[in-house]
Structures are given as C-alpha cells and as structure tokens.
Amino acid sequence: MRPVLAAAGAAAVLACSACAGGGPSAEDLAAVDYAPEAFEGFDASPPEEQGLDPYGVAELYWRAGTLESIHSLTVIRNGSVVAQDYFNGTDAELSQNVQSVTKSYTGALVGIAIEEGCIAGLDEPMMTYFPELAGRVTDPRKEQITIGQLLQMRAGYPWLEASAEGVELLFHGFAPSNVVDVPLARDPGSGWDYSNLSSHFLAIAVARACADEDLLDFAQERLFDPLATAPSDWTQDWEGYRLGYTELFVTAREMARFGQMYLDGGRVDGAQVVPESWIEQSWTPYTESAWYYKVGDNFDRTAYGYQWWIIDAGPHTYRLAWGHGGQQIAVLPELDLVIVVTADPLRGQLGDEPWALEKANLNLVADYIAGLPEQDDG
Structure with missing residues (x-):
C-alpha cells in the first residue's frame, strides 16, 4: 500500500x-x-x-x-x-556488519562501565587494563594515554588506513599486544587521528574490567536486552575479544x-540504560x-x-x-x-x-x- x-x-x-x-x-x-x-x-x-x-x-x-x-x-x-x-x-x-557504527555501541558500553564503577573514569590510564604489558612498553607516552583520549581518538595512535602496514594490521586482526607494537603518531592529547585500534582497546578494557573477558555478555545484559537487540554475530579477535571498532x-x-x-x-521505556550525562558528553x-x-x-x-x-x-x-x-x-x-x-x-x-x-x-x-x-x- x-x-x-x-x-x-x-x-x-x-x-x-x-x-x-x-x-x-x-x-x-x-x-x-x-x-x-x-x-x-x-x-x-x-x-x-x-x-x-x-x-x-x-x-x-x-x-x-x-x-x-x-x-x-x-x-x-x-x-x-x-x-x-x-x-x-x-x-x-x-x-x-554495521562496520564502525560498532564504535558508538562501544562508546555506550564505556559510559555504562563508568557509571557502574568497573572503569574508574575518563582519566584512568589505558595501561590499567593491560598490566601484563606494562614491562614491555618502551614509549613512556603510552603510560599517559587515558580512557577519555581513546574515546576522543586523541590518544596518539595513527590512522592505520594511511599506510600499507596499517591496512595489513587492520585486516589481520588486533590483539592486546598492539598496545606495545603500534607506534604513536603524535603525543597523546595533542591532536586527532581516526583510530580503529583505540576503539578496540576500549572494548578490551570494558571486557577485562566488567565482563569477565567476554564483552558480549556485559553488552547483552546492560544494553542489548533493554533495546530488544540480539546481534547475530560480533566478531572476536585472535584472543577472543569482541572487536570494539567493527x-x-x-x-x-x-x-x-x-x-x-x-x-x-x-532511556528506554522510562528506564535509564545509558546515563543521560554520557549522551551529552558523547555528543560534545x-x-x-x-x-x-x-x-x-x-x-x-x-x-x-x-x-x-x-x-x-x-x-x-x-x-x-x-x-x-x-x-x-x-x-x-x-x-x-x-x-x-x-x-x-x-x-x-x-x-x-x-x-x-x-x-x-x-x-x-x-x-x-x-x-x-x-x-x-x-
């Protein structure tokens, strides 16, 4: 009709x-x-x-x-x-596959994680969630990267699609060790670079801090169920972490x-699913x-x-x-x-x-x- x-x-x-x-x-x-x-x-x-x-x-x-x-x-x-x-x-x-729309879902999960207290806040160092790599980091600037900078894509990690090496890494699949392996393109907080890697580090951080490793379990209970959403898939990296970027x-x-x-x-049906203040921050x-x-x-x-x-x-x-x-x-x-x-x-x-x-x-x-x-x- x-x-x-x-x-x-x-x-x-x-x-x-x-x-x-x-x-x-x-x-x-x-x-x-x-x-x-x-x-x-x-x-x-x-x-x-x-x-x-x-x-x-x-x-x-x-x-x-x-x-x-x-x-x-x-x-x-x-x-x-x-x-x-x-x-x-x-x-x-x-x-x-909704590609990088995934990042906005990952951002919502970070907001929920901060509200629940399993991630301390925006100023929490990224390395808090990768303790096994602390002794391998040779660039001291990486110790300064915060959760807030990862969210803003101002952490200093590069736009991988700009180089053949980066594209190969992008399609090969990320891993926690890339915290160490991928060099920074700039000082953290000094500028913006579109970074799939940064979004994936956020997903790993929430998984480790809040979800007993599998981010999908946390996401299903806190976000997807209230939205009557049942993802048919959410691809995992080589170590089992859901891809925070795609x-x-x-x-x-x-x-x-x-x-x-x-x-x-x-809000969904009157219930607060993602903090309202997080929506405002995300859209700033x-x-x-x-x-x-x-x-x-x-x-x-x-x-x-x-x-x-x-x-x-x-x-x-x-x-x-x-x-x-x-x-x-x-x-x-x-x-x-x-x-x-x-x-x-x-x-x-x-x-x-x-x-x-x-x-x-x-x-x-x-x-x-x-x-x-x-x-x-x-």
Whole structure:
C-alpha cells in the first residue's frame, strides 16, 4: 500500500527544499512506496501526521532507490516510524556488519562501565587494563594515554588506513599486544587521528574490567536486552575479544532503537540504560574538522565526540554513528528525528570506488536534512 501524498498544509510541516526543482517528476514521486510499518519500539504514522512533507520523504526514497549499494532506509519522527523501505534484494530480517557504527555501541558500553564503577573514569590510564604489558612498553607516552583520549581518538595512535602496514594490521586482526607494537603518531592529547585500534582497546578494557573477558555478555545484559537487540554475530579477535571498532551484526530496526535511545537521553521505556550525562558528553565536539576528505556540500563540520560524529547540514546539526559503506544512525534532536541507513559494508574494500559508494549514502541523508527548514517553535 502506497502512502497518500497529501499537500503540506501548515508552517509546522517540514518540507524538502530540493523538491522545488530538478530531480524526480510528480509521477515518479507518486510511484514511490515507503509506507511505514510498526515494529518493536515504534508505532507507525504517515509523515504528514508527524510534520514531515510526504513529497519530501517520497523524494528521499526515490533517490535512495537510485543508489547502488544501499540496503535500507528508515525515518523516525517524534518516536514514530514514518517511512521505511529495503533495497537491492534485502529485507527487515537482514542482520549485517554495521562496520564502525560498532564504535558508538562501544562508546555506550564505556559510559555504562563508568557509571557502574568497573572503569574508574575518563582519566584512568589505558595501561590499567593491560598490566601484563606494562614491562614491555618502551614509549613512556603510552603510560599517559587515558580512557577519555581513546574515546576522543586523541590518544596518539595513527590512522592505520594511511599506510600499507596499517591496512595489513587492520585486516589481520588486533590483539592486546598492539598496545606495545603500534607506534604513536603524535603525543597523546595533542591532536586527532581516526583510530580503529583505540576503539578496540576500549572494548578490551570494558571486557577485562566488567565482563569477565567476554564483552558480549556485559553488552547483552546492560544494553542489548533493554533495546530488544540480539546481534547475530560480533566478531572476536585472535584472543577472543569482541572487536570494539567493527563487525557488530544487527538489523536496521535494532539500530533505530539504539538511535532513539540516544535521542531520549539514554532511556528506554522510562528506564535509564545509558546515563543521560554520557549522551551529552558523547555528543560534545572535542575535535573540529576531524575527517580527512570532502564528503559532500551538505556534509559539513565533521567534528568528533566520544565515538560519535557531529555533522552540520544546512541549518541543522546532527549526531552520526557512521560505518564504512555508509552505515548510519543520524540523530537530529532539535527535530526529534532519527534516520537509519544500512548498506553493503564493503568489507575489505578501500579506495576510490568504494568511497564513492559510501559518499553517495552519506550525502543522501545529509542532503535531506539540509533541506529541512528550521523548527518553528511558534
């Protein structure tokens, strides 16, 4: 059943400015099927009932249908799913590798661990959780690295994808010994480098401090169960630690519940799952202009918090859990909006061609958000 594309009738309706010229015809938009379907955690509601222009939503889904690697697109407003669809032969049952969106889940687990006291706090030295390696560390700067710096990606560890040696390590698999083996690119706290290794060290720290080694057990009880989430897999490294930076396998609907929880201040059904103060800290921009490459005209201000990105698009700022291939949980608090994208994770694929696919998926969301007018509180 296709949604009815009724005319937007009031200033409170959020329109898509891109619909004014170019792009799909009225007939194209009328043929788009994005009818919402309720799922656990969300009622279904037509977009116009939640203040979104249905023509703008139709154009968003029309554009999604032109993308080569997208798997799903879900739009949630005011806690209701207003649009969803699956592409390229996928469906709602697909539980897939969400790549570096995993980092945002890892960040949530660190916040829970600090709240429970098994990790002392942001200023706790990283080496506290790797005591067996203390005598092997030859770079004294590594003794200074803190949990907070790992979260911010300001610990000094390098962007591994920038070198052939780093890429080999990235796909071979990390281990606790990399605390010693991988040299620092800069002094801890002096600058930002995108570091998969830092996120994995966080996961190992939580596992060792809170979970009797297996992070999945801790995560299932503290985070996944409240979110009605059952990962189909979470890859382990050679020593059995869950990868804190990638290869968590969840569905688009499970990602939507995670994004809505962050939008709701860490609460699920009235229960506090992640501390509200942790949400605020995670979404604070500690580094501006963090990303290395241009993504798109509306994908701007790539600031970084605690395992979350802060992106400007037009008049809006949204928070983004971002994974390779264009996996996204975009959260726009000012408009009570969550947008989830899953895509081909492009595992092991680097270079211009996969980056072009990823950018197309990222820009789909950024362009739509940029086209939404500012909230009219009057």
